[in-house]
Amino acid sequence: xxxxxxxxxxxxxxxxxxxxxxxxxxxxxxxxxxxxxxxxxxxxxxxxxxxxxxxxxxxxxxxxxxxxxxxxxxxxxxxxxxxxxxxxxxxxxxxxxxxxxxxxxxxxxxxxxxxxxxxxxxxxxxxxxxxxxxxxxxxxxxxxxxxxxxxxxxxxxxxxxxxxxxxxxxxxxxxxxxxxxxxxxxxxxxxxxxxxxxxxxxxxxxxxxxxxxxxxxxxxxxxxxxxxxxxxxxxxxxxxxxxxxxxxxxxxxxxxxxxxxxxxxxxxxxxxxxxxxxxxxxxxxxxxxxxxxxxxxxxxxxxxxxxxxxxxxxxxxxxxxxxxxxxxxxxxxxxxxxxxxxxxxxxxxxxxxxxxxxxxxxxxxxxxxxxxxxxxxxxxxxxxxxxxxxxxxxxxxxxxxxxxxxxxxxxxxxxxxxxxxxxxxxxxxxxxxxxxxxxxxxxxxxxxxxxxxxxxxxxxxxxxxxxxxxxxxxxxxxxxxxxx
Amino acid sequence: xxxxxxxxxxxxxxxxxxxxxxxxxxxxxxxxxxxxxxxxxxxxxxxxxxxxxxxxxxxxxxxxxxxxxxxxxxxxxxxxxxxxxxxxxxxxxxxxxxxxxxxxxxxxxxxxxxxxxxxxxxxxxxxxxxxxxxxxxxxxxxxxxxxxxxxxxxxxxxxxxxxxxxxxxxxxxxxxxxxxxxxxxxxxxxxxxxxxxxxxxxxxxxxxxxxxxxxxxxxxxxxxxxxxxxxxxxxxxxxxxxxxxxxxxxxxxxxxxxxxxxxxxxxxxxxxxxxxxxxxxxxxxxxxxxxxxxxxxxxxxxxxxxxxxxxxxxxxxxxxxxxxxxxxxxxxxxxxxxxxxxxxxxxxxxxxxxxxxxxxxxxxxxxxxxxxxxxxxxxxxxxxxxxxxxxxxxxxxxxxxxxxxxxxxxxxxxxxxxxxx
Ligand SMILES: Cc1cc2nc3c(=O)[nH]c(=O)nc-3n(C[C@H](O)[C@H](O)[C@H](O)COP(=O)(O)OP(=O)(O)OC[C@H]3O[C@@H](n4cnc5c(N)ncnc54)[C@H](O)[C@@H]3O)c2cc1C
Ligand code: SF4
Ligand code: SF4
Numbered sequence: 001x002x003x004x005x006x007x008x009x010x011x012x013x014x015x016x017x018x019x020x021x022x023x024x025x026x027x028x029x030x031x032x033x034x035x036x037x038x039x040x041x042x043x044x045x046x047x048x049x050x051x052x053x054x055x056x057x058x059x060x061x062x063x064x065x066x067x068x069x070x071x072x073x074x075x076x077x078x079x080x081x082x083x084x085x086x087x088x089x090x091x092x093x094x095x096x097x098x099x100x101x102x103x104x105x106x107x108x109x110x111x112x113x114x115x116x117x118x119x120x121x122x123x124x125x126x127x128x129x130x131x132x133x134x135x136x137x138x139x140x141x142x143x144x145x146x147x148x149x150x151x152x153x154x155x156x157x158x159x160x161x162x163x164x165x166x167x168x169x170x171x172x173x174x175x176x177x178x179x180x181x182x183x184x185x186x187x188x189x190x191x192x193x194x195x196x197x198x199x200x201x202x203x204x205x206x207x208x209x210x211x212x213x214x215x216x217x218x219x220x221x222x223x224x225x226x227x228x229x230x231x232x233x234x235x236x237x238x239x240x241x242x243x244x245x246x247x248x249x250x251x252x253x254x255x256x257x258x259x260x261x262x263x264x265x266x267x268x269x270x271x272x273x274x275x276x277x278x279x280x281x282x283x284x285x286x287x288x289x290x291x292x293x294x295x296x297x298x299x300x301x302x303x304x305x306x307x308x309x310x311x312x313x314x315x316x317x318x319x320x321x322x323x324x325x326x327x328x329x330x331x332x333x334x335x336x337x338x339x340x341x342x343x344x345x346x347x348x349x350x351x352x353x354x355x356x357x358x359x360x361x362x363x364x365x366x367x368x369x370x371x372x373x374x375x376x377x378x379x380x381x382x383x384x385x386x387x388x389x390x391x392x393x394x395x396x397x398x399x400x401x402x403x404x405x406x407x408x409x410x411x412x413x414x415x416x417x418x419x420x421x422x423x424x425x426x427x428x429x430x431x432x433x434x435x436x437x438x439x440x441x442x443x444x445x446x447x448x449x450x451x452x453x454x455x456x457x458x459x460x461x462x463x464x465x466x467x468x469x470x471x472x473x474x475x476x477x478x479x480x481x482x483x484x
Numbered sequence: 485x486x487x488x489x490x491x492x493x494x495x496x497x498x499x500x501x502x503x504x505x506x507x508x509x510x511x512x513x514x515x516x517x518x519x520x521x522x523x524x525x526x527x528x529x530x531x532x533x534x535x536x537x538x539x540x541x542x543x544x545x546x547x548x549x550x551x552x553x554x555x556x557x558x559x560x561x562x563x564x565x566x567x568x569x570x571x572x573x574x575x576x577x578x579x580x581x582x583x584x585x586x587x588x589x590x591x592x593x594x595x596x597x598x599x600x601x602x603x604x605x606x607x608x609x610x611x612x613x614x615x616x617x618x619x620x621x622x623x624x625x626x627x628x629x630x631x632x633x634x635x636x637x638x639x640x641x642x643x644x645x646x647x648x649x650x651x652x653x654x655x656x657x658x659x660x661x662x663x664x665x666x667x668x669x670x671x672x673x674x675x676x677x678x679x680x681x682x683x684x685x686x687x688x689x690x691x692x693x694x695x696x697x698x699x700x701x702x703x704x705x706x707x708x709x710x711x712x713x714x715x716x717x718x719x720x721x722x723x724x725x726x727x728x729x730x731x732x733x734x735x736x737x738x739x740x741x742x743x744x745x746x747x748x749x750x751x752x753x754x755x756x757x758x759x760x761x762x763x764x765x766x767x768x769x770x771x772x773x774x775x776x777x778x779x780x781x782x783x784x785x786x787x788x789x790x791x792x793x794x795x796x797x798x799x800x801x802x803x804x805x806x807x808x809x810x811x812x813x814x815x816x817x818x819x820x821x822x823x824x825x826x827x828x829x830x831x832x833x834x835x836x837x838x839x840x841x842x843x844x845x846x847x848x849x850x851x852x853x854x855x856x857x858x859x860x861x862x863x864x865x866x867x868x869x870x871x872x873x874x875x876x877x878x879x880x881x882x883x884x885x886x887x888x889x890x891x892x893x894x895x896x897x898x899x900x901x902x903x904x905x
Contacts, residue, residue, distance in 0.1 A: 027521055031541040032550075035528040040506050053520045080522065081507040099520035119520070121511045144563065145511045273567055337506050337565020344501035 007092035009049040013070055017052055017094070020062045025100070027051035036077075036095055041085040041431055042345060043401065048075060048089035053100045057175060057183060057216040060096060064214060065181030067094050073460050074179065076210040078119060078150030081142045083348055084429030086154065086209045090464035096214055098149050104128055105217070106190065112222040113172060115190045118149030118215045122156075125220060134222040137164040140425070141333045149215040155207035157425045159258040159332065162383035163291075164223065166425070168206040175217040176205070179456040183216075190219050204451060209427050210462035212455035226257070226291035230301040231319040231328060234308040238283040239263055239378075243358035245286060245311040246382045250355065252307065254300055257291040258383060260332050263362070265377035266339065266390070273338040274331045282314070286382065287332055335379040336390065342375065343392035347404045351415030352424040355385040364414050365389050372403040386424035387415070413438065428466040437468045490539035494580035495573060500537070502568045503530045509560035509568075514834040515553055518851050523550045526560030526570055533577045548585050551577055553848055555838040556707050557801035558742075562808060571806060572749065578709025591844065647671070648694040652682050659689035662774070663730040665721075665744065667737045668700050669873045677873075680901035681736045681771055687904075688778035692734075697724045701735075703743035704840055706750065718747045719757055722764045733764070736771040736897055738803035738872040744768040745807060770803060771897060772871065776812040781819035793866035795821040795899075798856070798879065799832040800872035813896055817869050820903045828868070829859045837878035849878070857882040860891065868893045 018026050027033060028050045037045040049072075054060045067074045073093030080087055089095055098119035106115040109132055114125055122143040125136040139158035140146055146156070152174060157166040164170075172194065173187025187202030188194055196202075205212050236242040239261070246259050262270065262278075262285045271278040278285055286308070290300050305316045319325040339346055353361045362378065365387075369376040380388040389411055393404035412422045412435050422428070422435040436445060449467060453459065509526040510516055516525035523532065532550055535541045554574060561570045648666055662685060666678055682692050702717030721744075725733055735741040743750075748762035797817050803809045810832070818825045836842060836852030856879060860868055868879060868891065879893040894902075 025520075027523065029546055031532070031535070031544070031546045032521075032523050034535055034541065035522045035531040038505070040504075042505050051521075079507050079510050097520065097522075099516070099522075102517075102520070123511075142506070142508060145508045273565065334508070334565035337504065337508055338567075340502050340504040340506075340566025340568070344504070346504060 006046070007049055007073055009072070009092075009094070013066065013072070014050060016066055017050060017063060020066070021052050021054050021059050025053040025055070027053070036080075036089070036097075039077075039080040039082040039085060039087045041083050041088075041347070041429065042395065043347060043405070044085055044088055044430055046089050047092065048095040049092045051077075051095040051097055053097050055100055057177065060098075060101075060214055060216050061177045061181050061183050063094070063096060064177045064179065067460070068180050068458075071458065071460065073463050074214070075462050076149070076153065076214045078147030078153075079121070079142075079145050081146045081150065082154065082429060083350070083426045084423070084431040086427050086429035086462070086465060088430050088465075090430065093460075093463075098147060098214075098216070101216065102147070108190075109134075112224075113190075113219055114222060115217060115219050116148055117217055118152075118174075119147050120218075122146055122148060122151060125222075129222055130225065133225050135225045136220055137170050137223045138167045141336060143333070148218045148220065152206055152215050152218060153208060153210045154425065154427045157381075157386075159260050159329075159381060160289075161381065161386075161425075162259060163255050163257045168203060170221045170223070171202070171206060172219045172221050173202055174205075174215050174219060176212075177214045177216060179213055179458065179461040188219060205455075207427075208452075208455070209429065209465055211452055211465060213461060228291070228294040228297055229257075229319075229325060230290040230297050231325045232288045232290075232301065232304060232308075233278075233317045233319075233328065234286040234288065234313045235279050235282045235315040235317075236284045236286060236308075236311070236313050238312075239362045240359040241312045242284040242286045243355075243362070243382065245308050245313065246358070247355055248307045248311065249288070249304055250383070252303060254290070254304070256304070256383065257289040258287065259289075259381070260287040261285070261378070261380055261382040262287075262332070262335060263378040265342075265375060266335055266379045269338040269342050269377065270331050270335050272341055273334070274327075276327060276331045278331075279315070286313075287328060332379070336388075339377060339390050339392065342377070343394065345393050345395045345404075347391040347393065347408055348426070349387070349389050349391075349408050349411055349422075350424045350426040351387055351412050351420060351422050353385045353387065353415050353418045353420035355382075357418045357420070358382065358385060358387075361387060361411075361414060361418060361420075365411055368407050368410050372407045374400065374403055374407055376407065381424070384424070385420065387411075409434075430465055433466060433468055436466065488539045488542050490537065491543070491580065491584065493537070494576050495533055495537045496576070499569055500530065500534050500573060502566050503527065503534075503564075504566050505531075506565070509564050512559040512563045512833075514555060514557060514559065514836075514852055514855075515848060517833065518848065518855070524553055526564075526568075529554055530568070530570070530573060533573055536577070536580075543581070543585050548581055548587075551581060553845055555801070555834045555836070555841055555848075555852075557834040557838055558805040559801065559832065559834070562805040571746075575706055575709060575711060578707070579711050580709070582709040647675070648678055648682060650694055650696060652686055652692045652694075654689050654691050655686045656689055658691040659778075660691070660731045661729070662690045662692055663725050663728055663733045664692050664694040665698060665701065665733060665735040665737075665740060666694055667735070667740050667873070670737050673877070674873055674895065677736065677895045677897050680895075681734075681897040683901055684771070684775060684897060684904075685734060688775055690732075690734075690774070690778075693728050693730065695724050695728065699724075701740040701743045702750075703739050706743055706746075708840070711750070714743075715750055715754070718750055718761060722747065722757065722760050725764065726760065730767065732774060733768045734771055734774055735768060736871070736895070738770065738800035738807070739874060741768065741770050742802040742806040770807060770809055770812075770871070772803075772812040772816055773809060775816060775900070781815045789822070789824065792821070792824050794824050794826050794864055795867045795869060796826050796828040796860065796863045796865035797831060798828055798835065798860075798868055798870040798875060798893075800870050800875050801832070801834050801838065803871050804832045813869070813871055816896065816900060820900065826863045826865055828863055828865070830855070831859075835875050835878045835882070837872075837874035842874075842878060853878055853882040857886050857888070861886065861888060866891050867899070869896050869899045870894075871896050 101117035102119040140156040393400040522528040702714035706714035748765040751757040751761035835856040836849035842849035
């Protein structure tokens with residue numbers, strides 16, 4: 001265990017930061033810093049020294065330059081909805097929260113793209129353009145709160161990733177501040193054409209988990225909203241049968257917009273929260289959405305229903321109105337939150353397995369749940385084999401925390417064993433560091449570190465994440481408050 | 485961090501732990517949208533409340549500031565997937581603050597006197613407002629200190645008090661016996677609106693009873709953490725309305741409505757009153773709910789009068805969030821305005837009125853007021869319809885300050901009465 005102490009911030013640096021962003025936009029008292037000690041991953045906690053709330057790119061650049069001069073760690077932060085501790089200030093440092101930079105700057109309908117500030121909330125973009133028949137495709141379940149900057153940094157996906165892809169497929173370019181304070185633009189510029197000469201540095205950056213610099217403005221592509229939808233809910237006796245139906249639908253040559261599965265426990269929690277009318281005794285509920293041109297959807301829907309029935313579905317219900325369809329999605333998208341009704345804390349994983357291995361990993365999770373004596377409901381992107389076991393625990397009981405972590409470990413190890421990966425979309429953060437060495441070779445990791453140093457030679461930007469051998473906060477604050 | 489001796493229990497642990505820190509509530513919180521500081525967000529405030537309860541932070545200016553700055557608009561509650569009952573957590577924390585935190589003299593004066601001793605009593609409010617109206621009439625505002633000027637700018641140019649008859653019969657054979665809650669601010673400043681509400685109810689086939697003995701609903705007390713006073717108000721009103729054997733109890737002010745609907749929760753621990761409170765609350769309906777149920781507006785949209793003004797609708801927080809009522813008022817307005825109806829961007833982001841908030845937190849109230857007015861002006865609407873007296877005062881004052889003299893803010897009862905009567 002290392003003994004390096006957390007960052008120390010002098011009063012002079014604090015003053016200088018205050019001069020850049022205004023004292024009102026600094027958060028530094030111990031009471032106010034508290035909520036910044038973690039993101040939606042609440043197992044590990046550590047206070048940053050200060051949080052700055054800049055207003056524009058120039059302020060971000062000035063803050064970053066100052067930190068470079070004083071060799072201070074910087075931690076970019078969006079809405080803090082990360083589920084893997086990617087915004088944890090492991091050794092303290094200066095947290096740069098983009099939450100005041102949240103405007104939509106320009107909408108270019110002709111070229112179907114929008115320029116937004118990094119702190120702009122994902123769902124606001126679709127809200128702004130939907131009257132014109134457009135939408136921003138990546139739809140993480142947290143889209144009503146998470147920021148585009150956070151999406152870029154974690155390459156977020158969502159239920160509709162199956163058909164529409166992830167963030168990198170829809171972000172054309174962005175402005176960023178390098179860890180030394182230099183401002184640059186990667187990828188397509190707002191005024192430029194789509195093709196950019198040279199390496200795709202934009203692509204290299206996306207998914208960097210805040211380690212390559214601070215994104216300040218993003219140019220996103222807008223997609224034409226599908227003409228029509230057929231959204232269905234299939235009720236199955238077991239996860240196995242539902243998984244088989246998923247495989248058969250894909251095998252039949254269809255690419256639904258989304259295929260989402262909820263197991264019994266989560267269905268019950270969601271039903272308690274939203275009273276949609278989900279059957280409480282079903283082993284699994286599958287939400288399938290077909291979208292595209294109205295002509296032909298009818299036939300596809302009939303085919304999907306047929307496949308579900310062939311796999312033992314006891315009922316397949318079609319959303320009859322747009323309101324019903326939206327209600328169904330609301331239930332799905334808020335499913336994570338609904339488990340607050342079951343337990344004060346949850347730890348979620350987002351491992352990926354080949355679709356054909358879904359039944360196997362689900363059986364493993366059930367066994368793991370029994371072994372650890374913790375409930376583990378599941379809601380996940382079945383179409384791309386991206387699982388989301390929600391391990392329920394109470395952080396006031398250290399024994400439960402230990403078992404939750406152990407369960408998470410076992411499940412991820414199994415994903416890798418089954419030929420999958422440890423994270424589909426939530427990122428590595430501090431949570432899954434140990435798995436990097438399992439999934440990648442030493443040479444892979446060294447190559448990644450080299451790329452990182454191209455952007456951040458000093459390795460000060462969101463440090464101690466992702467790479468094995470990083471410091472954990474328990475190295476610094478061995479005795480942390482349990483509750484809160 | 486040093487731990488301090490935890491204070492006496494004020495948070496129900498199960499309710500407080502229902503927050504799983506997911507952050508999905510952030511973007512719906514008006515104060516967070518303005519400051520970007522997570523301490524001004526629901527997740528941040530709940531974190532502070534819990535830290536306060538656990539003795540991780542001390543009760544000082546900083547904590548009090550972030551709790552005070554909360555509008556109590558409960559937008560967070562409406563979007564929280566985990567069902568966190570934020571309103572209740574806030575009231576209990578505020579009660580704790582009231583008892584254990586000492587404020588500045590001016591804040592104490594506002595809270596103790598103006599809000600608790602004047603607003604809830606129509607007669608006192610009329611008297612208390614007299615000098616204010618004279619100052620306004622004689623244009624002497626300039627002589628006042630800033631905070632008083634801000635408070636004063638909220639008052640309409642002239643009072644419009646009105647007392648309703650105790651009984652107003654239905655226009656046609658009565659289909660329902662309803663009680664009408666006349667409200668404190670409504671009675672003094674919006675007498676004609678109350679009359680319009682009763683006319684609409686009469687036309688909808690309701691015999692309307694407005695008992696004189698009724699008192700303040702207790703909302704202002706509850707929101708500022710004076711829970712005992714709020715309970716006293718509740719008991720009084722329950723008793724007054726029980727005597728009349730009503731089918732429904734109707735209210736036209738969103739803020740009062742949500743409190744009346746929560747008497748059940750407020751008196752949960754009181755064995756003598758718990759059942760009666762629940763029964764009372766289950767009968768309470770917002771005016772728009774009753775009107776829509778009596779005569780469902782047709783779904784097909786008639787074309788708006790081409791010469792007619794554009795109309796938009798602002799969601800009063802306490803109607804949209806705790807009561808989750810957003811469709812009935814829109815349907816009513818849309819049925820009249822037809823294609824002249826336009827949606828208001830951020831229609832459910834608080835206008836900054838929030839009960840007595842614009843008196844106690846004028847700076848944030850003014851920021852949200854500006855935000856609201858900018859959105860209204862963007863729509864090009866000349867009429868803004870809403871359902872709460874506080875919102876009306878706040879929006880009217882904001883429109884005046886912006887020089888938008890051709891845009892009017894009206895209560896939905898006045899709007900409906902005018903276009904259908
Ligand atoms: C209920 C719930 C459901 C979720 N569902 C999904 C889902 O379906 N799909 C999915 O992919 N994720 C999901 N997530 C995870 C999370 O919402 C996403 O990772 C999201 O992209 C994070 O955005 P944020 O603004 O909250 O970023 P934060 O959590 O604040 O930060 C995340 C990472 O991005 C970096 N970062 C943030 N802003 C910037 C910036 N401007 N410049 C550089 N780096 C930055 C941070 O340093 C950190 O590494 C879910 C989370 C919750 C709580
Ligand atoms: S209040 Fe609800 S939405 Fe907000 S962080 Fe807590 S659980 Fe999530
Ligand atoms: S009540 Fe309103 S102001 Fe207070 S935390 Fe909730 S959303 Fe924010």
